[in-house]
Amino acid sequence: MASIGIERVTKRFGGVTAVRDLSLEIADREFVTLLGPSGCGKTTLLRLIAGFMAPDEGVIRVGSAALSTPTGIVPPERRGMGMMFQNYAVWPHKTVYQNVAFGLEVRKVGRAETRARVARVLELVNLAGLERRYPSQLSGGQQQRVALARSLVVEPGILLLDEPLSNLDAKLRERMRWELKELQRRTGITFVYVTHDQSEAMALSDRIAVMHEGAIMQVGAPRAVYARPVNKVVADFMGLVNLISARVVRTGDEDGLVAIGGEHRVSAAVPPGAIAGEMVQLAIRPENLRLVPTASGDGSGSVPGEVAEVTFLGNLIDCHVTLGDGTRVRVQLDPGQTPEVGQRVAIRFDGRQSSVFS
Amino acid sequence: MSTPLQPFPAAPRLFRAEHVVMAAATLALIVLVLLPLAFLVAGSVTADEGLTLTHFRDALSSRLYVQALRNSLILGAATAVLSVAVGLPLAWAVSRTNVPAKRFIHLTAIVSYLTPPFLTAIAFVNLFSPRAGLVNGFVRDVLGMPALTFDVFSMAGLILVTVPHTFPFVYLLAASALESVDASMEESAQILGAGRWRTALAVTGPLVAPAVLSGALVAFVNAIALFGSQAIVGLPGRVFTLPTRIYALFDYPPQYGLASALSLIFVALTVAALYLQRRYLARRSYVTLGGKGSRPQLVDLGGARWGVLGFCAVVFVVAVAAPYLTLLAVSVSRSWGLHFWENLTLQHYRFVLLEYDVTRRAIANSLILASATATLAVLIGSFVGWLDLRTALRGRKLLDYASLVPLGLPGIVVAVALIQFWLRVPLPIYGTLLIILLAYTGRFIPLGVRSANAAFRQIDPTLEETARVTGAGWLRTFRSVTLPLARPGLFAGWLLVFVPALQELSASVLLFSSGSITLAVAVYNLYETGALGPVAALAIVTMLIITAAIALATRLGRGAAAARAERAGVAQ
Numbered sequence: 001m002a003s004i005g006i007e008r009v010t011k012r013f014g015g016v017t018a019v020r021d022l023s024l025e026i027a028d029r030e031f032v033t034l035l036g037p038s039g040c041g042k043t044t045l046l047r048l049i050a051g052f053m054a055p056d057e058g059v060i061r062v063g064s065a066a067l068s069t070p071t072g073i074v075p076p077e078r079r080g081m082g083m084m085f086q087n088y089a090v091w092p093h094k095t096v097y098q099n100v101a102f103g104l105e106v107r108k109v110g111r112a113e114t115r116a117r118v119a120r121v122l123e124l125v126n127l128a129g130l131e132r133r134y135p136s137q138l139s140g141g142q143q144q145r146v147a148l149a150r151s152l153v154v155e156p157g158i159l160l161l162d163e164p165l166s167n168l169d170a171k172l173r174e175r176m177r178w179e180l181k182e183l184q185r186r187t188g189i190t191f192v193y194v195t196h197d198q199s200e201a202m203a204l205s206d207r208i209a210v211m212h213e214g215a216i217m218q219v220g221a222p223r224a225v226y227a228r229p230v231n232k233v234v235a236d237f238m239g240l241v242n243l244i245s246a247r248v249v250r251t252g253d254e255d256g257l258v259a260i261g262g263e264h265r266v267s268a269a270v271p272p273g274a275i276a277g278e279m280v281q282l283a284i285r286p287e288n289l290r291l292v293p294t295a296s297g298d299g300s301g302s303v304p305g306e307v308a309e310v311t312f313l314g315n316l317i318d319c320h321v322t323l324g325d326g327t328r329v330r331v332q333l334d335p336g337q338t339p340e341v342g343q344r345v346a347i348r349f350d351g352r353q354s355s356v357f358s
Numbered sequence: 359m360s361t362p363l364q365p366f367p368a369a370p371r372l373f374r375a376e377h378v379v380m381a382a383a384t385l386a387l388i389v390l391v392l393l394p395l396a397f398l399v400a401g402s403v404t405a406d407e408g409l410t411l412t413h414f415r416d417a418l419s420s421r422l423y424v425q426a427l428r429n430s431l432i433l434g435a436a437t438a439v440l441s442v443a444v445g446l447p448l449a450w451a452v453s454r455t456n457v458p459a460k461r462f463i464h465l466t467a468i469v470s471y472l473t474p475p476f477l478t479a480i481a482f483v484n485l486f487s488p489r490a491g492l493v494n495g496f497v498r499d500v501l502g503m504p505a506l507t508f509d510v511f512s513m514a515g516l517i518l519v520t521v522p523h524t525f526p527f528v529y530l531l532a533a534s535a536l537e538s539v540d541a542s543m544e545e546s547a548q549i550l551g552a553g554r555w556r557t558a559l560a561v562t563g564p565l566v567a568p569a570v571l572s573g574a575l576v577a578f579v580n581a582i583a584l585f586g587s588q589a590i591v592g593l594p595g596r597v598f599t600l601p602t603r604i605y606a607l608f609d610y611p612p613q614y615g616l617a618s619a620l621s622l623i624f625v626a627l628t629v630a631a632l633y634l635q636r637r638y639l640a641r642r643s644y645v646t647l648g649g650k651g652s653r654p655q656l657v658d659l660g661g662a663r664w665g666v667l668g669f670c671a672v673v674f675v676v677a678v679a680a681p682y683l684t685l686l687a688v689s690v691s692r693s694w695g696l697h698f699w700e701n702l703t704l705q706h707y708r709f710v711l712l713e714y715d716v717t718r719r720a721i722a723n724s725l726i727l728a729s730a731t732a733t734l735a736v737l738i739g740s741f742v743g744w745l746d747l748r749t750a751l752r753g754r755k756l757l758d759y760a761s762l763v764p765l766g767l768p769g770i771v772v773a774v775a776l777i778q779f780w781l782r783v784p785l786p787i788y789g790t791l792l793i794i795l796l797a798y799t800g801r802f803i804p805l806g807v808r809s810a811n812a813a814f815r816q817i818d819p820t821l822e823e824t825a826r827v828t829g830a831g832w833l834r835t836f837r838s839v840t841l842p843l844a845r846p847g848l849f850a851g852w853l854l855v856f857v858p859a860l861q862e863l864s865a866s867v868l869l870f871s872s873g874s875i876t877l878a879v880a881v882y883n884l885y886e887t888g889a890l891g892p893v894a895a896l897a898i899v900t901m902l903i904i905t906a907a908i909a910l911a912t913r914l915g916r917g918a919a920a921a922r923a924e925r926a927g928v929a930q
Contacts (some may be wrong), residue, residue: 050549052655076548083549089542093564102560103550147546154550 002062002157002190003028009058009068011044018044020214021057028157031184031191035200036211039236042194045211046160049192050083051076062158077106082151082189088143090135092132096122097131103154121153124183141172148180156234161193165200177203197219198238201225201328210234232357235283242289242329246282246356248274258282260349261323265302267351274358284354286332291345292320302346305329305337321347337353376749380757383741387760390738390800394775395763401778402618413619423620426603429592430582430627433516433599437581438574440521444572444673445528445577451666453536455657463670470677471526472904474861476586476878477897479519480885481681483590484688484894486510492684495696511595519587522677524580528573535569536562543652554657568639575635579628585864586878600624601770601864608868618778619772629766656839682901689894706895716872717896723791725903727876728859731798732806732852738799739806739851740814740844747814748822761807764800766818766892769864772797779866797865802855809851813844822838857907861900875920 003024011019016260019041034042043107047053049060051073060068067074097118104114110322122128125145135143144164151159164180164288165173181204184191195201201208202222209219210233218230229235232243246258248270256270268282291327294304308328329347339345402413417423445467451457452464485493486508494507509515539562545555585601592599598606600620605615659666688694692701710717742761745754764772776797780788787793817840825835863878870879877900882895 050545052545052548075553076545077551077553079549080551081549083546085542085546087540087542089540089546091546091561091565102547102552106551150550160549194787272463320874 003030004158004190005059006045006049006060007059007061008047009045009055010059011041011048011053012056012263017214019048022214022216023058024209024216024219026192028190028192029188031181031193031204031206033193033195033205033208034211035195035198035201035208035237036210037196040211041214042196042211044214045161046162046192046194049158050081050160051079076151077154080154080156080158081158081160082154083160084144084147084151084162084164086166088140088147088164088167089097090138090143090146090150092135094133094134096127096133096135096138099135099146100149100153101139103150107154117153118149121149124152125149125179141168144168144176148183151182152189155187156189158190158192161191163195164193166197167194172305173200210237212237227353229283229355232281232283235355235357240286240330240332241283242286243300244282244284244327244329246280248276248278248280248356250276256351256356261303261327262325266301266303266349266354268349268354268356269351270356271358274356278358281357282349282354283357284349285350286311286318286330287316288350288353289329289331290348290350291321291331291333291339292348294346301351302348304344304346306339307345310341312337321345323347365817367486375752376745379741380745380749380751380754383738383745383757384753386738386741387757387803390803391763391797392760394772394779394800395767397779398771398775399783401614402622404410405615413615413704414623417619417623422598423603424600426620427623427627429513429656430600430624432513433520433588434578434582434627434631436513436517436522437520438578440517441525441528442570442574442575444521445530445573446532446894447527447666448525448670448673449529449532450534451670454654455659455663455666457659457663457666457670459667459670462674464672466670466678467526467529470522470673471530472857472908473523473678473681474586474878474900474904475520475523475584475675475864476590476863476882477685477901478522478677478681479587479590480881480893480897481684481688482510482515484684484694484890485680486515490694490700492694492696496813498738499696509595510591511597513595513597515595515607516587516591516597518676519591520581520584522681523584524577525673525677527576527580528570529826531569531573531576532566532680535566539565539654544654569612571810572635572639575631577739579631582627583770583864585770585812585867586882589882600627601768604770604774614774614781616777617774621774624768624771625766626926628768632766639901666800685894685897685901687894689898691891694890706891707899709900710892710896714892716875717874717892719878719882720875721899721903724860724877725863727791727795727798728856730795731802731859731893732855734795734799735802735806736848736851737806738803739808739810740806740848743814743906744840746811748819758807762804764802765804767801769797769801769862770868772801773865776800776865789869791874794866794869794874795878797869798862800860801862801865802859805855806851806860808843809854810848813851814840816847817843837918853907853910857904860907 006022006024007349009019009022010017022045034045036042048055048068051068052074055068055070057070059066062079067079094102100118100121101114104117109117118131119128122131125148127142127145127149130138130142135146140145144167147164165176168176177200193204205222207219208222208225210217210225212233218225218234225234226238229238234271235241236243243261245266246260249257249259249265251270251272252273253269256268257265258268258270258280270280274280292302303323305321305323307319308322311318315335317337317339319331319333319337319339321329321331323329331347333339403409403411405412419453448463448467452460457463483491485491486826488494488507488509488511491510497506498504512519542562543565544557547561553562570729582600585605588599588602589605592602600623604617604620604624687698688704689699689706692703692705712718742757745751746758767775776793777788780793801878821843822835822839825839830838861878862876863882866876866879867882870876874882877896881893881896881900884896
């Protein structure tokens, strides 16, 4: 069973707490992404799982075995995991074949079987025929595949990936993303993936754990985290979001109301803790807003404003609207619409797609 | 009404600045390096009756010279192996473990590198000469165990006094290689199941091997070229080497032809080692891919770290403490022996600094020579570096290569070549400071070229182009943009030449006259007369001058490093 249990783990470096009392359960065969900006502790957490460092507090289990505790850790070489590094770490003095075969040699696998397994895994990552090349004769994408093949050939139960795609160009990144996902499905390996790229996280993961300052802010399926961020940090990190000052009119999950852009009331899920009159922030993504003619402003969810800026981006139109009180709101429209700068419009807010944060 | 800006009038160009620089640099290299080398070659194959191979035949058949060649090879090989044995563990300890007192270990390597090798040799003679050596005396007379005495006048002694000067090459190269191996290279092996030893053997070892081997070859080349220690320790023990044999050929009547042939054999040996080093480095040097580039975690040695520190302490005692304390003690003793402290005196210092005009002249000469050499080497280096990096002139690469030729020339060979050349030119510079200056400049041009190249490489060419676009001429641009930006690097290069030039012995010993005597030669001559006290005093004075120069260098270097850090901070 290649499930991972992280229980109340803390890791400090000098005075800095890199991981703070963090708990996370990762199921067997799951693809979990640790997402966050640089310095949020995601790489430290990955290295704790790998066993490169011991936690100051807490326990890390794989299956039922406690591998890392503050008093002792099973060293990385006895964990049977695989790991891919951001810089691939393909050994420059070994050929492609020697790189990939290394893990099998360490495990004392016989020659014939080694050859067969290396051939199979190179086939899998589309590197067949390049066995005798040295890394300096390979492209970045090929080196990355060598690193992948090297981790896969030993058939690890868990594969740890530290920003493995960040050094590739955009096109290759997209393709490798798809291939990684496909590979995970086929092999059934548990993937723990670290990235700061939210679109990568969403494309790949079964679940995303958004990290901030050494703690997990939210864990969930990509859709849930995107649509229902639990706080401003998550909302902001998971793509574009408008954060609009609002005043609570009425609390309630279904029938909550807030006032924005002056005294225009829009429905929103207002958490029960809030008090009427309190200032809060309404978070809504630009693609969840719609422009409607001013005439239809009926007081139930549209707010009037003036178009300040229009940018054509090909697949969509990016439009900035200034509300009555000067608030700027970003709206993304499909390219069929043609708002013009200076035009009076109204924005329709859908209460089901916004979140309210204090 | 504004008049449109007139373009600057095009001055008629008789010649272009870069051509002048090219001509100057080419001329300098021809006079300093290529012509003497050509005369050396010519001298080795000519005799009174014309072209001949007699000299080479003599050199390769006479037992005298074959023995010297063999000894040089033994010395070089043993020194290289021991340099790895000492330098590699120290490098590993400093860059990869939690050994205490890393700064102390690093400084040990640096100080032993900077100590003039002939001073180490003289110090060890005072400790281990068969009769008067202090340690030998103690072992024989106090402990009563004459079997345990050590005769420094032997191959073993020669190796002992040479290694302190050569192990830092291995140490420095290996340490920087160990530090540049990205942690993920080793961690990848670890996560695949390889333990610490397996990882070291399969990954770290092969990655740093080129640097270690390179250091060993540099140690070899340097070890066999050190005239001072080979003369001081080798000659009394009848351990003859190539430099000492070549030196002996200048006793009356001088045998220039044979000396030239022997010199060329010596050059072949040096060049072969350097060629191996380059080829191996070119084929097997690995540039680690960019990315996060994390530093490896330090190995926790536990209690063993005190053992490792103990090893470092032994190196410190042998390479630094013993030589310096010995020289200091000898320099203030009226008579050297087991009870030396009962008769302390400053008379040796008074003698070398105030009374003996030869040493006073030597100090002045060496200061002048070292300053002039450093200035010339950096100037020529700037020319060559600038041509290489900033112009597209044909032949600039050739110039760059030519400037590296002296790397393959041991000091004594440079002297032989200059003698061959200047004795045949009707300019009476033999026996003057000028010929020593030419020898030094020729020897140290590679250092000047490298420093200047590094200094110019750091300056973005657009900074100069901006000045040109604004209307500044070439000279103006060089003066007000290039030079100020390159100054810290060029000054570092200046000191890099100044320090070895101040202690140069191998070439000076064949070129000096009583008027142009240098510090190192004065030390050597005093030593030959047996005046151990004054020798030690002069040695200490030499070290004080060098220390002052280094202190200045570190202060300026720290300033430059701080400025770099500041720029990097702005860039982030």
